[in-house]
Amino acid sequence: MASDVSAAGSRRTARHERRALWKGLAFASPFLLGFVVFIAYPMVASGYYSFTDFNLFQSPTWVGLANYRHMFSDSTFWQALWNTLFMTAVGVPLTIIIGLAGAHVLNFPIKGQPIYRALVYVPVIVPIVVGSYLWRWMLNSQYGYVDRLLQLLGLPQPAWLTEPAWGKPAILLIALWTIGSTLLIYLAAIRDVPQELYEAAQLDGAGSWRRFVNITWPRLTPVTLFQIIVVMISYLQIFTQPYLLTQANAVGNGAAASGGAGNSMLSLSMYLFENAFSFLKMGYASAMAWVLFVLTLLITLILLWSSKLWVHYDNND
Amino acid sequence: MTVRKSRHRRAATALAASAVGLALAISGCSAGGSGSGSGKTTITFSYLWTGNEAAALQQIVADFNKSQSQITVDAVSNPDQTKQLSSMASMNGSFDVSDSYGSNVGSWASKGILEPLGGYGIDTSDFIPSVLAQDEYQGKLYAIPIATQEYKLLYNKTLFAQAGITSPPTTMDEFAQDIAKTTKTTAGGTITQLGLGTSSAYDLLSTLAYVFGGQWDTDGKPSPTNAGNIAAMNWYKTNVLDKYGASNIAKFESGYGEYMTAQDPFYTGKIAMTLDGEWQSANIAKTAPNLKWGVADIPAASPALANATQTYSSMFFIPVNSKHKQAAATFLKYLTGPQAMLSFTKAIGNLPARTSLLDAKAYNSLPGFDVWLQGLKSKNLFAFAPSTYATQYQADLTTAFSDFVLGTQSAQAAMASVGQKAASYGQ
Numbered sequence: 001m002a003s004d005v006s007a008a009g010s011r012r013t014a015r016h017e018r019r020a021l022w023k024g025l026a027f028a029s030p031f032l033l034g035f036v037v038f039i040a041y042p043m044v045a046s047g048y049y050s051f052t053d054f055n056l057f058q059s060p061t062w063v064g065l066a067n068y069r070h071m072f073s074d075s076t077f078w079q080a081l082w083n084t085l086f087m088t089a090v091g092v093p094l095t096i097i098i099g100l101a102g103a104h105v106l107n108f109p110i111k112g113q114p115i116y117r118a119l120v121y122v123p124v125i126v127p128i129v130v131g132s133y134l135w136r137w138m139l140n141s142q143y144g145y146v147d148r149l150l151q152l153l154g155l156p157q158p159a160w161l162t163e164p165a166w167g168k169p170a171i172l173l174i175a176l177w178t179i180g181s182t183l184l185i186y187l188a189a190i191r192d193v194p195q196e197l198y199e200a201a202q203l204d205g206a207g208s209w210r211r212f213v214n215i216t217w218p219r220l221t222p223v224t225l226f227q228i229i230v231v232m233i234s235y236l237q238i239f240t241q242p243y244l245l246t247q248a249n250a251v252g253n254g255a256a257a258s259g260g261a262g263n264s265m266l267s268l269s270m271y272l273f274e275n276a277f278s279f280l281k282m283g284y285a286s287a288m289a290w291v292l293f294v295l296t297l298l299i300t301l302i303l304l305w306s307s308k309l310w311v312h313y314d315n316n317d
Numbered sequence: 318m319t320v321r322k323s324r325h326r327r328a329a330t331a332l333a334a335s336a337v338g339l340a341l342a343i344s345g346c347s348a349g350g351s352g353s354g355s356g357k358t359t360i361t362f363s364y365l366w367t368g369n370e371a372a373a374l375q376q377i378v379a380d381f382n383k384s385q386s387q388i389t390v391d392a393v394s395n396p397d398q399t400k401q402l403s404s405m406a407s408m409n410g411s412f413d414v415s416d417s418y419g420s421n422v423g424s425w426a427s428k429g430i431l432e433p434l435g436g437y438g439i440d441t442s443d444f445i446p447s448v449l450a451q452d453e454y455q456g457k458l459y460a461i462p463i464a465t466q467e468y469k470l471l472y473n474k475t476l477f478a479q480a481g482i483t484s485p486p487t488t489m490d491e492f493a494q495d496i497a498k499t500t501k502t503t504a505g506g507t508i509t510q511l512g513l514g515t516s517s518a519y520d521l522l523s524t525l526a527y528v529f530g531g532q533w534d535t536d537g538k539p540s541p542t543n544a545g546n547i548a549a550m551n552w553y554k555t556n557v558l559d560k561y562g563a564s565n566i567a568k569f570e571s572g573y574g575e576y577m578t579a580q581d582p583f584y585t586g587k588i589a590m591t592l593d594g595e596w597q598s599a600n601i602a603k604t605a606p607n608l609k610w611g612v613a614d615i616p617a618a619s620p621a622l623a624n625a626t627q628t629y630s631s632m633f634f635i636p637v638n639s640k641h642k643q644a645a646a647t648f649l650k651y652l653t654g655p656q657a658m659l660s661f662t663k664a665i666g667n668l669p670a671r672t673s674l675l676d677a678k679a680y681n682s683l684p685g686f687d688v689w690l691q692g693l694k695s696k697n698l699f700a701f702a703p704s705t706y707a708t709q710y711q712a713d714l715t716t717a718f719s720d721f722v723l724g725t726q727s728a729q730a731a732m733a734s735v736g737q738k739a740a741s742y743g744q
Binding site: 074 | 398399402403405406424428429430519564567568570571572573574575580708709712713715716719720723725734738741
């Protein structure tokens with residue numbers, strides 16, 4: 001009798017759990033459906049297309065590793081990859097350093113502090129297309145304010161958009177202009193550091209640099225890890241700024257947009273887009289997308305692995 | 318009982334939530350289309366143009382709709398070429414007629430997304446042969462040109478007068494001399510005025526090749542290293558790049574204002590001569606009305622190449638997934654007919670694609686336009702061949718020309734690098 005009751009009870013529990021599972025799935029179905037249709041399926045499909053010759057309009061033809069092999073001999077691909085990695089390698093540290101320094105400046109208890117905080121965020125809410133066009137003007141050596149300012153300071157005025165050496169710095173300048181999000185996240189993290197830690201350190205005679213190294217920085221490392229990963233991904237996928245800076249002037253003779261002087265501003269995403277929608281080489285573009293994905297994944301995994309060495313969490317679990 | 322009701326209610330809510338999710342997803346995937354209703358066939362005309370060009374097209378569509386009892390055209394401006402392609406890739410397209418450039422015909426026709434127009438009774442006898450040829454692929458007609466673009470030599474009359482030049486150059490030697498006379502530099506080599514300049518090295522060098530007898534395609538294959546192409550690039554190197562310094566020129570170009578705005582370097586007198594198209598006539602009148610400018614044939618390297626220049630064309634096509642091809646063809650005939658072509662090309666300041674319109678007085682109000690119109694009668698009109706590789710080829714040439722004008726590669730090396738890339742276009 002006791003075992004009957006127990007069996008009936010466990011059946012009820014199992015039924016209840018199944019019902020709860022179905023209800024949960026039903027409520028989550030809009031997301032699940034969206035995930036399958038808009039993320040999972042396109043990913044699987046692009047993986048398949050990367051092994052095919054596919055032009056959007058005709059059935060894909062299986063070519064094995066030909067698209068990946070072609071990448072090795074495609075000098076434009078290597079140039080785009082180099083440009084992208086260069087911008088990432090320079091842009092990520094710069095974003096972190098400027099963001100961290102700026103957050104400290106915005107944390108000073110000075111008059112009008114909220115206004116300054118709002119001002120650094122303004123570029124973030126300017127549409128990226130508008131911002132990029134604005135910078136095209138700002139970087140013009142005759143009409144632009146950037147070279148005018150450099151002239152006033154007695155510094156050389158580079159030809160930002162026509163000399164290959166200055167193309168990537170121009171893109172970095174535009175990207176750094178929208179540093180407001182990074183800066184505000186750091187500001188919030190800085191304000192989260194308990195004041196008593198600083199007071200105790202001060203009592204022990206610690207100066208401001210020592211307080212930063214031993215208190216502030218360790219408390220900011222989890223946020224820094226997050227910021228590095230997010231900023232790194234955005235640089236690896238950079239498209240809009242270089243695309244708009246290099247848009248061809250031609251009224252429209254069918255020539256695809258170039259990558260700027262000597263292809264110095266051609267990013268991997270731009271070249272991928274060009275192959276997919278201008279040259280209609282969707283298979284090759286898919287292969288490039290997978291290379292970019294694997295590259296991003298690898299760098300992220302390395303960062304996560306390295307975080308054990310330099311990221312400090314409150315609980316040491 | 319209350320518990321059961323509550324459970325039912327929660328289950329119903331969950332079902333409703335999932336149904337809403339499904340409905341949202343499905344509605345997101347649905348697409349509109351053209352169809353028949355109230356006896357008339359409605360077709361969709363989707364075009365990439367915006368602004369003045371779109372307004373001119375809307376007027377033509379309104380006139381067509383007024384004249385029709387069988388067909389109604391629903392015209393929409395949609396400047397997103399990616400959307401245009403994705404519509405053509407689906408079973409049910411969202412339009413029946415659209416536009417693009419002749420350079421896309423070869424690639425699109427080879428992929429089977431353009432409807433061959435041979436069976437629709439379209440009379441092509443009046444079209445300029447070299448322009449119509451840009452819309453043919455492997456002997457079949459896939460599109461009809463609406464407008465032609467042609468490059469000529471534009472010069473600033475004020476700067477010419479200041480330099481003591483009384484007429485535009487007619488030979489390559491005179492051209493070189495006029496470049497030297499109208500270029501101004503400081504003692505340190507900084508350029509303050511350039512004799513021959515451009516906002517697009519691609520446009521300048523790809524056109525200049527034709528006046529040296531160059532060809533960008535030979536026997537249906539890319540021929541970037543053609544002797545004429547190299548000769549044209551070397552002429553530019555001798556008379557511009559070497560004389561004034563590639564880096565000085567790059568520095569000078571970095572001060573150019575946006576093309577076709579009031580700050581365009583030709584409009585502001587920063588460059589004395591340029592190779593540009595007929596659209597400049599209407600645009601200069603509107604944007605830089607005080608500019609004193611003239612237009613002439615580009616000097617040629619030999620008499621046999623007189624009036625040699627580059628053309629390209631804008632065209633209309635019917636996608637193969639159109640559900641109303643016959644009605645679309647009827648509209649296409651009207652759209653590219655003499656009357657509609659005249660009103661459209663005049664409104665946007667482009668050249669017509671019909672020989673019967675080359676002497677039309679309606680264009681007289683456009684300054685200098687007659688030079689371009691008469692130029693279309695030349696036997697030396699050239700264009701990139703309609704091919705499967707045209708877009709990629711032009712992109713690679715753009716990069717190579719950029720390297721060349723920066724002085725990082727010789728003409729031969731730059732074109733050889735394009736040749737190497739061209740070998741993999743089929744892959």
